[in-house]
Amino acid sequence: MDTIQNLLKEITYSPGISILEMSYLIASILFILGLKKLSHPDTARNGNLWAASGMTLAILFTILFHRTRTADGSYEGIHNIGWIIAALIIGSVIGWVAARKVKMTAMPQMVSLFNGMGGACAALISLMEFPGMQSRLAGMQATSMLNGEALAILLGLMIGGVSFAGSMIAFGKLDERIGDVKSPVLRYINLSFLFLLVAFVVFIMAARPVEGETWMIYTLAGLALIYGVTFVMPIGGADMPVVISLLNSFTGVAAAMGGFLYNNQAMLTGGILVGSSGTILTILMCKAMNRSLLNVIIGAFGGSTAGASQTGDKTVKEISLSDAAVLLNYSQKVLVVPGYGLAVAQAQHLCHELENLLGSRGVELKYGIHPVAGRMPGHMNVLLAEADVAYEKLQEMEDANNDIGTIDVVIVIGANDVVNPAAEKDPSSPIAGMPVIRVWEAKNTIVMKRSMAKGYAAIENNLFFMPKTRMLFGDAKQTLQKLIAEIKNL
Amino acid sequence: MDDVLKFFIEYREAVFIIILSIFLGIEVISHVPSVLHTPLMSGANAIHGVVIIGAIIVMGHADNVLSMILGFIAVVLGTLNVVGGFVVTDRMLEMFKKKVNKK
Numbered sequence: 046m047d048t049i050q051n052l053l054k055e056i057t058y059s060p061g062i063s064i065l066e067m068s069y070l071i072a073s074i075l076f077i078l079g080l081k082k083l084s085h086p087d088t089a090r091n092g093n094l095w096a097a098s099g100m101t102l103a104i105l106f107t108i109l110f111h112r113t114r115t116a117d118g119s120y121e122g123i124h125n126i127g128w129i130i131a132a133l134i135i136g137s138v139i140g141w142v143a144a145r146k147v148k149m150t151a152m153p154q155m156v157s158l159f160n161g162m163g164g165a166c167a168a169l170i171s172l173m174e175f176p177g178m179q180s181r182l183a184g185m186q187a188t189s190m191l192n193g194e195a196l197a198i199l200l201g202l203m204i205g206g207v208s209f210a211g212s213m214i215a216f217g218k219l220d221e222r223i224g225d226v227k228s229p230v231l232r233y234i235n236l237s238f239l240f241l242l243v244a245f246v247v248f249i250m251a252a253r254p255v256e257g258e259t260w261m262i263y264t265l266a267g268l269a270l271i272y273g274v275t276f277v278m279p280i281g282g283a284d285m286p287v288v289i290s291l292l293n294s295f296t297g298v299a300a301a302m303g304g305f306l307y308n309n310q311a312m313l314t315g316g317i318l319v320g321s322s323g324t325i326l327t328i329l330m331c332k333a334m335n336r337s338l339l340n341v342i343i344g345a346f347g348g349s350t351a352g353a354s355q356t357g358d359k360t361v362k363e364i365s366l367s368d369a370a371v372l373l374n375y376s377q378k379v380l381v382v383p384g385y386g387l388a389v390a391q392a393q394h395l396c397h398e399l400e401n402l403l404g405s406r407g408v409e410l411k412y413g414i415h416p417v418a419g420r421m422p423g424h425m426n427v428l429l430a431e432a433d434v435a436y437e438k439l440q441e442m443e444d445a446n447n448d449i450g451t452i453d454v455v456i457v458i459g460a461n462d463v464v465n466p467a468a469e470k471d472p473s474s475p476i477a478g479m480p481v482i483r484v485w486e487a488k489n490t491i492v493m494k495r496s497m498a499k500g501y502a503a504i505e506n507n508l509f510f511m512p513k514t515r516m517l518f519g520d521a522k523q524t525l526q527k528l529i530a531e532i533k534n535l
Numbered sequence: 536m537d538d539v540l541k542f543f544i545e546y547r548e549a550v551f552i553i554i555l556s557i558f559l560g561i562e563v564i565s566h567v568p569s570v571l572h573t574p575l576m577s578g579a580n581a582i583h584g585v586v587i588i589g590a591i592i593v594m595g596h597a598d599n600v601l602s603m604i605l606g607f608i609a610v611v612l613g614t615l616n617v618v619g620g621f622v623v624t625d626r627m628l629e630m631f632k633k634k635v636n637k638k
Contacts, residue, residue, distance in 0.1 A: 136614020321560030
């Protein structure tokens with residue numbers, strides 16, 4: 046009961062604290078409304094601004110009005126304000142420039158990088174609060190092992206560390222600096238590390254380290270970092286968006302642990318909100334790819350030899366640029382299925398040009414967007430929107446599949462796995478069951494590709510060997526440029 | 536068992552906030568179209584940058600060089616998360632805005 050009474054005593058009224066708590070309430074409301082608005086296309090941008098203003102409010106009022114209770118019961122404001130402002134300015138400038146400069150195609154790794162920063166921030170807070178916690182624990186007479194502050198610090202460190210290390214690996218993989226490491230052994234290493242981490246947290250809670258004994262917290266930090274690496278390492282590149290989303294919700298939980306520690310409602314609501322919505326978002330993403338979360342984490346994707354064995358004797362048919370131009374020019378309906386290759390080649394603007402050119406010749410061109418085209422769900426929509434492609438021209442996968450029989454020519458640009466018939470026809474394929482755009486049901490298919498290399502899931506695509514398919518090899522941008530020139534000459 | 540009961544009564548407010556926020560988070564984004572998955576993830580990413588408040592508090596009562604340095608790094612990283620997150624999200628959504636206007 047002592048602690049409860051202490052808790053009650055701690056709530057002392059002062060105008061500053063009251064204003065601070067009110068600002069946190071407003072910030073929390075802005076976060077919630079911002080997130081709500083972010084989930085509708087019309088209000089999304091406003092929602093982002095609302096959340097950002099809530100954040101600014103919370104940061105500003107924390108600097109101005111936050112008071113910490115010291116050992117003798119008096120209240121202290123925030124010190125080192127000069128340093129804090131300097132750090133805020135440095136972070137803002139770097140963050141702003143990085144976010145402005147990054148190419149739209151590199152967006153997913155940028156999000157991952159920022160997510161890692163948040164995780165590292167949460168882990169650092171725990172590292173710094175640990176010594177203080179030790180002295181508090183020592184002063185406490187209660188025998189309760191379940192000390193909320195201690196738990197929050199340890200979990201904050203653990204989750205923040207995993208999120209940081211994991212995000213860095215995800216960043217490296219998306220940026221193609223780190224390859225996939227696939228080994229069944231890793232699965233067991235992972236599980237044992239996870240077990241070790243949890244056991245170590247319990248151990249620290251039970252052992253109640255006395256002041257000065259800091260090796261435990263650094264060991265925990267080290268374990269969390271290693272687990273973060275081994276957790277993401279075996280996961281296939283195509284699943285990276287799901288992992289980033291998952292790590293995103295991890296960081297949310299780590300932030301909430303900070304809120305628990307400081308009894309700070311803005312951090313608590315903000316963190317948990319992201320934690321739960323991030324988890325739901327992760328599950329929604331998995332559904333869009335028809336994969337279970339467990340499957341993603343265990344990392345069954347890619348590396349499989351299914352289908353690869355039967356390719357040896359197959360040949361692909363190429364199409365010349367002029368034939369392709371004629372074919373397109375005399376079609377009624379054309380569907381473009383873009384993939385990451387289009388994004389890499391920065392060919393979205395040329396796509397739009399082709400669309401206008403064919404439009405002037407009476408050919409209707411639409412885009413069939415697979416939910417996970419590009420590197421993240423919705424990534425392709427963003428890229429095409431950047432090139433001024435009208436919203437009505439973008440067809441979702443279901444609509445595209447419904448009309449596919451009436452399409453004269455499908456142009457697949459830099460996409461592979463999302464148009465792979467194996468997903469529907471070969472139950473042994475690693476992508477079996479993933480919804481795909483059934484381009485092989487159209488009257489003709491032209492596949493623009495740089496080479497016969499496999500897609501992100503690293504599996505063979507039988508579409509390329511089908512009788513109605515013609516290949517047009519080359520860089521998407523150059524090929525489109527030449528194709529547009531050919532059509533203009535007709 | 537006694538520990539758990541004590542824990543609950545001691546932190547009941549936080550526990551309530553956590554549980555209710557979980558439901559809120561699920562409810563708020565459950566009908567998001569897949570087009571918005573990436574911006575939404577990025578926006579949520581910026582919101583968990585709220586952890587910066589903790590960094591400011593810890594920096595605010597740092598009294599030795601090591602914790603000053605760590606605190607400084609924490610504030611810089613937190614700001615990166617917040618500012619970078621919101622700006623990237625805004626850039627993505629800027630493009631959606633154009634489409635909406637055209638409608």
